[in-house]
Amino acid sequence: MYNRPLFFISNDDGYYAKGIRSLINMLRTMADLVVVAPDSARSGASCSITSTVPLQLTLRKEEEGLIVYSCNGSPVDCIKLGLAEVCPRKPDKVIAGINYGDNASVNAHYSGTMGIVFEGCMKGISSVAFSLCNIDSNASFSSWASPIIAITKKVLGEGLPKQTCLNVNIPDVGSCKGIKVCRMTYGEWSKEFVKRLNPRGYPYYWLTGEYTNCEPDADDTDRWALANGYIAITPTQIDVTAYELLNKMKSWTF
Amino acid sequence: MYNRPLFFISNDDGYYAKGIRSLINMLRTMADLVVVAPDSARSGASCSITSTVPLQLTLRKEEEGLIVYSCNGSPVDCIKLGLAEVCPRKPDKVIAGINYGDNASVNAHYSGTMGIVFEGCMKGISSVAFSLCNIDSNASFSSWASPIIAITKKVLGEGLPKQTCLNVNIPDVGSCKGIKVCRMTYGEWSKEFVKRLNPRGYPYYWLTGEYTNCEPDADDTDRWALANGYIAITPTQIDVTAYELLNKMKSWTF
Numbered sequence: 321m322y323n324r325p326l327f328f329i330s331n332d333d334g335y336y337a338k339g340i341r342s343l344i345n346m347l348r349t350m351a352d353l354v355v356v357a358p359d360s361a362r363s364g365a366s367c368s369i370t371s372t373v374p375l376q377l378t379l380r381k382e383e384e385g386l387i388v389y390s391c392n393g394s395p396v397d398c399i400k401l402g403l404a405e406v407c408p409r410k411p412d413k414v415i416a417g418i419n420y421g422d423n424a425s426v427n428a429h430y431s432g433t434m435g436i437v438f439e440g441c442m443k444g445i446s447s448v449a450f451s452l453c454n455i456d457s458n459a460s461f462s463s464w465a466s467p468i469i470a471i472t473k474k475v476l477g478e479g480l481p482k483q484t485c486l487n488v489n490i491p492d493v494g495s496c497k498g499i500k501v502c503r504m505t506y507g508e509w510s511k512e513f514v515k516r517l518n519p520r521g522y523p524y525y526w527l528t529g530e531y532t533n534c535e536p537d538a539d540d541t542d543r544w545a546l547a548n549g550y551i552a553i554t555p556t557q558i559d560v561t562a563y564e565l566l567n568k569m570k571s572w573t574f
Numbered sequence: 575m576y577n578r579p580l581f582f583i584s585n586d587d588g589y590y591a592k593g594i595r596s597l598i599n600m601l602r603t604m605a606d607l608v609v610v611a612p613d614s615a616r617s618g619a620s621c622s623i624t625s626t627v628p629l630q631l632t633l634r635k636e637e638e639g640l641i642v643y644s645c646n647g648s649p650v651d652c653i654k655l656g657l658a659e660v661c662p663r664k665p666d667k668v669i670a671g672i673n674y675g676d677n678a679s680v681n682a683h684y685s686g687t688m689g690i691v692f693e694g695c696m697k698g699i700s701s702v703a704f705s706l707c708n709i710d711s712n713a714s715f716s717s718w719a720s721p722i723i724a725i726t727k728k729v730l731g732e733g734l735p736k737q738t739c740l741n742v743n744i745p746d747v748g749s750c751k752g753i754k755v756c757r758m759t760y761g762e763w764s765k766e767f768v769k770r771l772n773p774r775g776y777p778y779y780w781l782t783g784e785y786t787n788c789e790p791d792a793d794d795t796d797r798w799a800l801a802n803g804y805i806a807i808t809p810t811q812i813d814v815t816a817y818e819l820l821n822k823m824k825s826w827t828f
Contacts (some may be wrong), residue, residue, distance in 0.1 A: 366620035367683045368648075374770070374778040393781075394622075396684075401779055404767050426696055428814060429621045430650075442680055442762065470828045478826065483760065484816040501823045503815040506737065508696065513658050516628070524628040525655055527647075555823055557816035560682060561757040562738040565809035569755045572732065574724045 324385070325351040325476060328411040328440070330398045331419065332362045332432025335380055335390040339418035342461035343450065344386065346468055347415065350476075352385045354411065356402030358432075359390040363421075365432030367439065368394045375401055395432035399439045413476060414440030417450035418461045418468070424451075424489045424542035424552055425505035425533070434556070437485040442558060446475050447485040453492040453546055464490050467499065467551055487554040491546045500550040505541035506534045578639070579605040579730060582665040582694070584652045585673065586616045586686025589634055589644040593672035596715035597704065598640065600722055601669065604730075606639045608665065610656030612686075613644040617675075619686030621693065622648045629655055649686035653693045667730060668694030671704035672715045672722070678705075678743045678796035678806055679759035679787070688810070691739040696812060700729050701739040707746040707800055718744050721753065721805055741808040745800045754804040759795035760788045 327347055331340040335357035344353060358365075359378065370393045381388035389406060391398045399414065416436035423431040433449045440447030450468055452459055471488060480486065487504075490496070512529035533543045545552035581601055585594040589611035598607060612619075613632065624647045635642035643660060645652045653668065670690035677685040687703045694701030704722055706713055725742060734740065741758075744750070766783035787797045799806035 361626070364623040364625055366622040366650075366689070368620040368622040368686075369618040369684050369781055371618055371781045372615070374780055375767075376776070376778050396620075397781065400766050400781065405769070405779070426812065429692055429696075429812070430623050432622075435620070438683055442683075444762075467828065474826060474828055481816075481819055484819050499828050501820055501826070503817070503820060504813055506813070508698075512654050513629075515659070522630070524630050525659065526628055527623055527625045527651065527654065553823070555816040555819035556814045557819070558680065558683070558814075559758055559760070560810045560812075560814060562735075562809040562811035563757070565735055565738050565811070566755055566757060569807070569809055572728060572755070574721065574728055574753050 325412040326409060327351040327353050327413045327415055328399065328402055328407060329353055329355045329415050330357045330395055330402065330436045331417055332358065332365050332395045333420055334358050334360045335388060338457065339420055339461050343415065343418050346465045347472065348386060354402060354407050355388040356391055356398045356406055358395060358398060359392055362394055362432050364430050365394045365435060366430055367396050367435040370394055370397050377401065396435045396439045399436050403443060411445055414445050414447035415472065419451035420459060421455040422451050422453040422489045422546065423449065423487060424546060424554065425507040428487055428504060428556065434487060438558060441483055441485040444482065446480040448472065448475055448488060450488045450490065452490045483558040485556050487556045489542060489546055489552045491549055491551065493549050496551050497549045500545040500552055502542040502545050502552045502554050503540055504554050505543040507543065508532050508534055579666040580661065580663060581605040581607050581667045581669055582653065582656055582661060583607055583609045583669050584611045584649055584656065584690045585671055586612065586619050586649045587674055588612050588614045589642060592711065593674055593715050597669065597672050600719045601726065602640060608656060608661050609642040610645055610652045610660055612649060612652060613646055616648055616686050618684050619648045619689060620684055621650050621689040624648055624651050631655065650689045650693045653690050657697060665699055668699050668701035669726065673705035674713060675709040676705050676707040676743045676800065677703065677741060678800060678808065679761040682741055682758060682810065688741060692812060695737055695739040698736065700734040702726065702729055702742060704742045704744065706744045737812040739810050741810045743796060743800055743806045745803055745805065747803050750805050751803045754799035754806055756796040756799050756806045756808050757794055758808050759797040761797065762786050762788055
């Protein structure tokens with residue numbers, strides 16, 4: 321019915337970020353693209369939504385097979401509004417990124433990039449997030465076109481089960497050793513604040529932190545794959561029920 | 575070593591909300607309380623974090639066994655900063671709520687209340703979120719003291735496995751039939767925007783929506799328990815790996 325697939329694209333670094341512009345260039349040849357992305361950086365936005373402020377769309381670009389809007393909301397607002405108001409039909413795929421910095425391990429919970437693909441799969445669309453383990457604004461995204469296109473084509477062909485999506489993280493190396501399908505690493509953040517005093521002597525705090533891989537010897541995790549030069553694909557699901565604990569709690573009395 | 579347990583308390587409705595004040599009153603008799611909560615409502619904040627704006631704490635109350643701060647950040651910022659800078663020691667428990675409105679089913683992903691307990695269990699602390707299926711600002715929280723205290727005491731005694739927490743939702747009924755331990759319902763939001771025109775004729779959008787339970791006949795879900803007059807406890811985990819898909823993808827070639 322349609323000659324070309326339709327992809328919805330967003331990110332959490334803003335519509336003008338180098339990562340999303342690289343992604344658009346990579347995917348234009350294989351699909352028509354609808355892009356709705358935040359008007360400025362929304363790193364760490366998680367699955368947050370905006371219900372107390374009205375949302376607005378601003379047209380940024382319209383070309384054959386490509387339309388780009390910015391939105392004043394969160395990444396999840398962008399995809400919700402993009403699917404409801406901008407896409408001419410249900411997209412074949414949702415692609416998020418390419419993010420500056422990794423979203424492996426517990427970072428998946430804080431990530432606005434992952435928020436987009438959680439929402440995409442809640443809407444029944446195969447969704448993939450791409451992140452590069454490099455927070456330099458001059459990071460080279462374009463050199464990763466080949467695996468990004470390969471993974472995208474594979475998912476377009478195979479599809480993904482309901483309520484699942486992919487969290488793809490790319491190592492910060494010249495060339496990678498291949499692709500590993502992984503589980504999420506159990507890791508922890510610590511030393512998360514830098515305390516400073518304002519000119520009146522009152523304290524304020526910058527959120528920062530050190531990440532620790534709590535299972536450094538496990539070789540089936542996303543952090544292991546990245547540390548060893550592989551692209552890490554972590555299949556991810558919406559259902560957060562702790563089934564083992566659920567069974568245990570059936571014997572609890574209150 | 576310490577005579578009384580220490581609980582860390584937060585919410586996403588703001589430090590002055592009726593729900594958190596009710597929770598404080600319920601739990602003061604059983605523990606010392608450190609409260610760090612947002613300075614205003616942050617509904618839908620999910621696990622979002624703030625790294626581009628410095629965070630500040632404001633002391634709001636200090637009494638025997640109770641200290642209350644507000645913070646200009648998200649719910650997760652509040653717990654991160656509260657644990658790092660306010661708590662005299664690692665708390666025995668993190669309690670979030672009582673939230674106006676339910677956080678069952680997929681709402682767990684958008685919820686700032688759930689963000690707090692996700693963060694609590696990432697920090698290795700038994701964490702429980704309480705939400706009431708009523709968004710009226712005059713909702714009666716205090717009538718639920720008995721089950722809230724019972725669940726809190728039970729978790730204090732039993733503990734929770736690493737990387738798990740509890741999502742407790744209370745039905746909007748006069749008296750409930752009991753407590754059910756449940757899985758997360760597969761549900762979907764639709765009709766999520768109301769479109770309006772500003773005085774200049776440009777459109778803007780309010781996020782709203784209709785929730786559909788996609789498995790209304792299943793009797794083991796949190797939405798079923800709530801619809802049938804039970805308190806729903808959904809044991810919840812940090813690990814979002816889709817293990818079934820992971821096994822299937824091992825045979826994929828890229």
